[in-house]
Structure formats: structure tokens, C-alpha cells
Amino acid sequence: MSSLPEYKRFLQACASLNDEEHAQIEELLSLNSVARDYIEYSGHVAQIPFSDRFDILQFKGLDLITGDRVDPHKLATALVQAHESQWCSVLSPANILSPGSRETVCLRLPNAVLEGVWQWEIQCEDGSKFTQEFHPQQLPSSGHGDVGGVPHSALELALAPFQNGVLPIGYHRLSLQCLDEQIRAKNRLQDLEADLIVAPARAFEPDWALSGQRLWGFSVQVYTLRTERNWGIGDFTDLCALIDCASKQNASFLVLNPLHALDGNAPQHCSPYSPNDRRRLNNLYIDAEREPEFQASPNLREMVAYPAWQDRLAALRSGDSIDYVAVANCKLEIFEQMFRYFVAEHLEKNTARARIFHAFVEAQGPSLMAFARFEAERLHSSFNLQCVSDPRFTLYLQWLAESQFEACQQLAEHKGMRIGLIRDLAVGGDGGGAEVTLNKDLYCELASIGAPPDPLAPQGQNWGLPPVDPNALRASGYRHFIELLRSNMAHCGALRIDHVMALMRLWWCPRYPGRGVGAYVHYSVDELFAILRLESVRNRCVVIGEDLGVVPPEVRTYIDTSGIFSNILFYFEKYDGFHFKKPEHYNPKALAMVANHDVPTLAAWWNGSDLQLRHSLGLINSDDELEQQLRARREEKYQVLHWLGDQWLLPGPWQGDSEAKPFDLLLCAAIFRCCARSASQLVSVQLEDLALLETPVNIPGTSSEYPNWRRRLPADVCALIDSESGSKLLSGFGEERNLQ
Secondary structure (H helix, E strand, O other), X not given: OOOOOOHHHHXXXXXXXXXXXXXHHHHHHHHOOEOOEEXXXXXXXXXXXXXXXXHHHHHOOOOOEEOOEEOXXXXXXXXXXHHHHOOOOOOOOEEEXXXXXXXXXXXXEEHHHOOOOEEEEEEOOOOOXXXXXXXXXXXXXXXXXXXXXXXXXXXXXXXXXXXXXXXXXXXXXXXXXXXXXXXXXXXXXXXXXXXXXXXXXXXXXXXXXXXXXXXXXXXEOHHHOEOOOOOOOOOHHHHHHHHHHHXXXXXXXXXXXXXXXXXXXXXXXXXXXXXXXXXXXXXXHOOHHHOHHHHOOHHHHHHHHOHHHHHHHHHHHOOOEOOHHHHHHHHHHHHHHHHHHHHHHHXXXXXXXXXXXXXXXXXXXXXXXXXXXXXXXXXXXXXXXXXXXXXXXXXXXXXXXXXXXXXXXHHHHHOOOOOEEEEEEOOOOOOOOHHHHOOOOOEOOOEEEEEOOEOOEOOOEEEEEOOEOHHHHHHOOOHHHHHHHHHHOOOOOEEEEOOHHHHOEEEEEEOOOOOOOOEEEEOOHHHHHHHHHHHHHHXXXXXXXXXXXXXXXXXXXXXXXXXXXXXXXXXXXXXXOOOEOOHHHOOOOEEEEOOOOOOOOHHHHHHOHHHHHHHHOXXXXXXXXXXXXXXXXXXXXXXXXXXXXXXXXOOHHHOOOOOOOOOOHHHHHHHXXXXXXXXXXXXXXXXXXXXXXXXXXXXXXOOOOOOXXXXXXXXXXXXXXXXXXXXXXXXXXXXXXXXX
């Protein structure tokens, strides 16, 4: 399964290192951005074992072991190559300028050409040009190195149009030319070109954000939506219905789960945070019945009207959990016939609808076609449908999904929602999925994204998602990162970046068991945040960084100075890890969630059923540990009652020692209203909490132990919102958020 050295042999090699070899490996680790330490959950600095850090080099393909020792020749060669790779290009593939951070372009030139006269030229996206001569010898130096014994200097070139604020933000081309013919000929110099990315200092900030308006909305997992018309899973028509209901309640946004394409070859692998491809949409969200190909086909309409088919749909809608395999089989059967009709009646006749389809495919570029071919090769082995082996079938479904999703945001805007939809970008993709497979030069498939050890996971966490190699990403000019942002900023008012700390560092752990626990690998945080700000402004999309947990202070600084919203949870907003924060002390520039998919619902948290469930699943090891956590929870509940009382919101029946009482609508409404008083500009409430639901949609740390990502809502979503209890629970939001 793995090409890594056998771990026992690897550890023997680590133990046999001499001082010089150890120092060389440390230098190599530094050049590969592998951290020595980190601040752990307790606030203390934790040192990362050397063997775990060294193992990162193995994950990246640098196998330095021969037998049971480090090979001196391999080590020396790797070190030289790592040093020279920093100097072999005069310009970086992507040169990023941003006010207040990076304001010069770094040139790495042989010392022999510094005395000549050079010229730079900028070709802007809008066709405008800027040019100027310069003398490399007169530029400030920021370092020295060599390539094959040839000395080089790193020089900082300030571009006048950027300094004067004339150069527009965007993606431009920078070219360099040596004007001294003698130096050109002697050093065989060629004209040089590279991307020049000019980023704004702050992300997109609409009027409501700048004026300090306090908005509220719902958090929703689209697949959980229950209606009498869907085909066993929430879809984009259900989302439109929710938009209509939410807007009537004066909600300003809906926070969605990741809508990424999942593994069509294995529908049961349904985690939205372990997707097939983050650039594409999940086609199970398509409502087939609203498309012209369905409506215009008498055969399809008759087929779906048959009692047998209606019984099939009724079975899919029943129960509390989604049967993804049955839903996929049902929908693909209809999608195939719709596609056949589309080919015969539109593509072969080159109708206006066919031309719209072709325009979509062309606008999406080569990566969509690569995705379609990838899906065609895999799906035909799992489904007894001829059309799935035609790449156009996947293109057709992606077109339908994008069109229906775009209509959702258009409806939200038409209904007056200030933000509309808030999308969610997962931190990575599945190792066997299209995104990773089609970009193997970027991903390290021997490693996995995870988290370091903590009290809840003493062995660390392994999320099964291959990480991007920071050096490969930078060498590619960040093209994949840019495409990810663009595709996920489409058809929405805001984008939540899951685990935003990944823009600075990721915990890499072994993908396969039997090795160490991993180490942090750092990324070019300044450049990644600059591109994030640029795409935010170009797409007029607000950015929310999910920064829950242990967050490096540098990331907080980038979030604050970039105009990016933070993401906070009611459960964790405490002054000292004990006393709950007053709502007026919440971070104003934040999306404050009452709860989310990774924590228990309010009812489950209050009643302790989440702890009982974790105990039954073996996540709480003993009865004594369960009792200890229940005691701690009782103390937290007491603090919540005190928190509500401090705001004069504690209901009469809950006065006194009431932490042992079961959760009810009165207490839920009080918590909602208190959270609505938050200073945070954005506050969201889960639909599950309107129903006082206790069953979780996801239990972190489980896979097969619990049916994650399958639980649907207990009632029709609009009926839930419009019910008497729903109205009572939501009434406080409009009053507390000062909606205009």
C-alpha cells in the first residue's frame, strides 16, 4: 500500500544520525516548511518529535534511506536541489503585490548580469501597459545563493504603477528584458515572463458590513430538507422553498453545508467534507422535474406517475435517514433518459438550449472536461446505464446543477435577503476522487490532513484527505487554489472557508497506519490570503474564516486586517473556559452560530443525550468518565442559566436551580434571543433546534460507528418555520437584530 521505508527501519535510520546529518536534515526540513513546534490546546508550546518531522520528507517523495541508515549521497543531493530550486528561476511563477504586505517583486539574478540595464513591462488584464528601465545593481538585496557554483542575488524590484496606485487589482503579466546586448549574449539571457497578481488590502465588504448592520439567518444541511415532493433527499427546489420561508421571517442568509460533488461511484460515502471534487456540485441536489427535458418527455412524466414509481418515491421519503444508494439509483435512471432526450432534441439539432449548454462547458474550461472524463470512466462500472460512460452526461448534470443553484441565489436576492446563500469550502478532497487524481503533481498522497493529539483524540486525528504540497502549489502559480475559490464563490453572497488555518499550516499525518502522528507543514500564508482577498473582491463575495479551535495568532491577524469574518460558536464563547461571554462582548466581525454540524443540538446538549450516545459508541470509555462529563455538563448548564439571568432573559419557570429540568421551548427561545443580542454582525440558528431535535447529523471521530450525514429533518421545513412554536422561537431575532 505504501512506498515508504518500513517504519522500524526508518526509526533505526533516525537513531543512527550523526550531528552533521542531523543538521542537514533540519535544514532540509526548514526548506520544506516543516515546523519544529506548535502551540497546543493547553496554550503550551509542544515540540514535534524529530522522527515525525523527518517522515514528512518521506511523504513528499524524498526517500533518503538506504538499508537502515540515511544515505549521505541522497541527503547531500536533496539539499543541493532544495537550495538551487529557490534560485533557478529569475521570477516566481506568481508574483503577488498587496498594499501593506508584499510591495516588491523579488528577482533572483546571477551576479554577472547585475551591471546591465534592464526593462520591465506589465501587460494588464484590461490591455493597458506599463514599462520602465532599471539597474539591478541599484536594487535592495534580500539574500544570496548559488546555482551550480554560480553566485546569485535576490533583489527587490518596486514597480512604480503599483506604488502610485495606478495598477489595477487582478491578474497581469510581468516581463523582463536585459537591454545590454553584450550581457545578453555572454549569459545567453532570454526574455522572461511570469504572472503578476495585484491584490487588494481587504476582502469584499458590502454596505451592510461597513455600516455595522446586524443580520441573522439559518444554518441548513441541504440534504436534510424534508418535503412531500422531493425524491428522498433535499434538493435545490427545496432550497428555493426555504429561501421563500426564511425571507418572510426577515432572515438575511442561509449557511449551507458544502455542496461539492461526492463519489458517484459510491453514493454511501456521503460526507460533504470528504468530497470527490470541490470545484463541482453534487448532482443529487438536482430537481429533475423542473427541467425542460423532463417536462417535455411524455414517457418520463408517465413513468414517474405510475403507482409503482410513486411507491418508490414514497419509500425514499419515509424514515429518518437518507438511503443514498437508492436515491442515486432512482435519480440517475431519470437523468439518463433526460440526457437522451437532450441529445436527440437539442444537441443534434443545435438548438438555443444546446448553445447555452456549450457556452457553459466552454466557460468552465478544461478542468470540467477532465472531471467529466474521470466520472465517465468510473461510473460505467457501477451503474447499468449506457449514458454514464459518455462524458457529456456528466457535463449535462453539472450544467443543470449550476443552473438550479444559481436560481436559488437569484431568488434570495429577489426576496431582499442581504446576503442570500453562504457556501462552505471543505479543507480537502478524497484521495481517490477527481480533484486529487487529476492534480497528482500538487497532492502528497502518502500523507493525510489531520490534527495533533489532544484530550479528545490522544492519538491525533486523521481525516483521510491528502494535503497539497506548498512548494508545488506555489510553483504552479496557485492556479488550483484560484479555481477553487472562483467555483465556490459563484452564486452566493458569502463563502465560509472550513479550517481557515490551512492557509497558514496543516497537520500532515501518515495516510497509512503504523507510523508516527505527524507534524505541521507551513504554507505561503501572505500569498494565499492575498489571493483570497482578490477573488473575494472580484466575485463580490464576503469571506468567513472558520477559525474554531487552536488558532495561531498570525491567522487571527490576517483575518482581522483582511476584512474577513471570524466564525464562533455559542458553546465555546467563554471568558476563561468556564463563564459564558456576555453577548455584547462577542466579536463584531464574526458569524456567530448557536450550534453547527460538529456539535450537539441545543436539546441534546442540555439533556446530555449527546454524552450518552458517545458512551454507547465507545467514544467515552467508561461509566466513570461518562459521569464525570455529565457533572461537568451540569455545571455548564448552570452557567447558561446565570448567563440568561444576567440578560434578564431567564423564563419564570426556569428560575432557581433548574439545570436538571429537561430542555423546552421556553429555554430554547431564551437562548435564541440572548444569542440574537450578540455584537456579532451575523448570527445563525440551526433548523434542527427549531424542532428541539436531539439526533446529531454528524459525530466527529466516527465513520461506520454512526450514520453520519444521513439524518433528515423531522418535518417539512416551511411548516417547521411557520409553525406556532417556530414563530415563537424566531420572534426574538427580528426584535434583537434591529432589522431595517
